[in-house]
Amino acid sequence: MSQAATQVLLAETWNENIDPTGWWMSEKLDGVRAYWSGSNFYSRQGNLFHAPDFFKAALPKVPLDGEIWCGRGLFQKCISIVKKQANKVVPDDYKLLTYLVFDAPSHGGKYEDRVKWLQANVPQDDDKCYATIVGIKKCQGPDDLKQCLANVNAAGGEGIMLRKPGSLYENKRSSTLLKVKTFYDEEALVIGHKPGKGNCTGMLGALECQLPNGKRFDVGSGFNMDQRRKPPKIKSVITFKFQELSNAGIPRFPVFLRMRTDLTWNDVLEAAKTKKPVSVIQKVVPTTKLSKQHSILFSVIPSRDVKSGKKIVTSDDEDEETQVPSSSASSSNKNKKDTRELCQYGEKCYRTNPDHLKQYQHPTAKSKSKLTKTKSKTKPPCTFGSKCNRQSSVHLANFSHPSKSESHDPTDIAAQEELLDPDDLVEIEEPASPTTTDNLLVKDKNKDRQFDTNDDDDEQPSTINKKTTKRKRNLEEKPTVRSTRKRIKKS
Structure with missing residues (x-):
């Protein structure tokens, strides 16, 4: 029996009124909480765990706080190994367990200092050490927290733990340590009452309930004293919340929320046909063969070679976010044609709006150059x-220009610049300049160009037509004036 093990730091529940920005995040582990006294492991109740000597050999001789863990979704398997009596312990089972350390109770310093001490004193690279430090990451805000929680849930994890920066280790439940979990709420049918004990003698102890799939379970928490004196009647419908399902499909840690006088049990059964509740969906039970350690958030827990016992990291140990896609998957992605439109700004686009990214593709410089070269073959x-x-967008869209590899002049800077893709241009059509026609006429003034001076007065000419005709007449007269001046000078 260990008194210190019963006084470990316990967490309170996070709510959205608490800003998590700057707090330290780690994955909430679904293992067995274990206090290391420096010589043995103890439970939160102070009971001794009969771990084999090799599992304890490399640990420092000072108190540690952590969890014995064997993988996500394997809580029941883990507890069946750890809580065995000394004469029933199977040492080989411990070879595939890990003691995940998240604090040093007797250190006395701030949280960040305690983590540094753990990293320096727990030999994680030693093949004889069956402990590792829990990975942490600084939270960037509520959205970051919710995204990490979603990642953990998708991977079969339990939740997120938040640790206040600069906090001390307290031997009690503290607001400096918060747990963040996803709860599911569903309806159940009340089929019986169980009597209470102790302070609840003569009142309700727990409701016997039934799920739409016929599974039965008890709800014993979430009631106030009035509800325990006058509990929901048998055959009534209640709403409860729970964290996850056991391997048998039974809700774990169910909590009563409210009576549902607006629903009948037939309504619940009918609704379950179209939208299956979480409790009805068949849970995928993890294999009981402990062959892999897999990963936790912000950490990779190496597996061990069965024969040599050395730590090895395989693709199964890595987080889903960092796994390298298979060659078949990558090849299929390459062959898949992207049907999105090209963004007019191409790779230089700075927009991060998800809707924009879904609608437009942004080719990299390599793909963009390849695409431009392919299209430039059809342009003169x-x-x-x-x-x-x-730099005219219309000019670049209608005429091809040699690329760097096609240019023979090494000093030609223009040839080294990457061509623009006409589909990426900002302007689809270049607006005509109001002086374009005049400029062309001025350039051709010495080429004996003849202009039509017919104003079509009989056809009600507009003011614009008059101005245009006058401009043309002036252009015709200019060469005559200049030639006259030359003759005067000669004379």
Whole structure:
């Protein structure tokens, strides 16, 4: 019996009124809480765990706080190994367990200092050490917390733990340690009452309930004293919440929420046909063969080679987020055609709006260059080639320009610049300049160009037509004036 083991730091529940920004996050482990006294493991009730000597050999001779763990979703398997009596312990089972350490109760320093001490004193790279430090990450805000919680839930984990920065280790339940979990709420049918004990003698102890799939379980918490004196009647419907299902499909830690006078049991059964509740969905029971350790959030827990006992990291141990896709999956992704439109800003686009990213694709420089070269084959070459300095979107869309590899002039900077993809251009059509026609006429003034001076007065000419005709007449007269001036000078 260990008195210190009964005074470990316990967590309170996080709520959305508490800003988690800057707090330290770690995965909430579904293992067996174990206090290391420096020589033995003890439960929260102070009971001794009969772990074999090799499982304890490499640990420091000072108190540690952590959990004995064997994988996500394997809580029942883990507890069946750890809580065996000394004469029934199977040492080989412990070879595939890990003691995940998350604190040092007797250190006395701040949380960050305690973590550094653990990293320096728990030999994680030693094959003889069956302990490792729980990975942590600083929370960036509520959205970051919810995303990490979703990742853990998707991987079959239990939740997230939040540790206040700079906090001390307290031997009690403390608001400096918060647990974040996802609860499910469902309806159940009351089929019986169980009597209470102690302070609840003569009142309700627990409700016997039934799920839509016929599974039975007890709900013993969540009631106030009035509800225990006058409990929900048999055949009534209640709403309860729970954290997860056991391997047998029974809700773990069910808590009473409210009576459902607006629903009958037939309503619940009918609703379960269209939208299956979590409790009805068949749970995938993990294999009882402890061959892999797998990972936890922010950490990779190595497995052990069965023959040599050395730590090895396999693809199964890595987090789902960091796993490398298989060659078949990657090849299928390459062959899959992206049907999204090209963003007009291409790889230079800075928008991160999810809707924008779903609607438009943003090719990298490599794919963009490849796409441009393919399309440029159908465009006539520019007269100036790689020396062209025109930046008009219409010009670039209609004429091809040699790329760096096609340019023979090593000093040609324009040839080294990557071509723009016409589909990525900001302007689809370049607006015509109001002076474009005039400029062309001025350039051709010495080429004996003849202009039509017919104003079509009989056809009600507009003011614009008059201005245009006058401009043309002036252009025709300018060469005559200049030639007259030359003759005067000669004379």
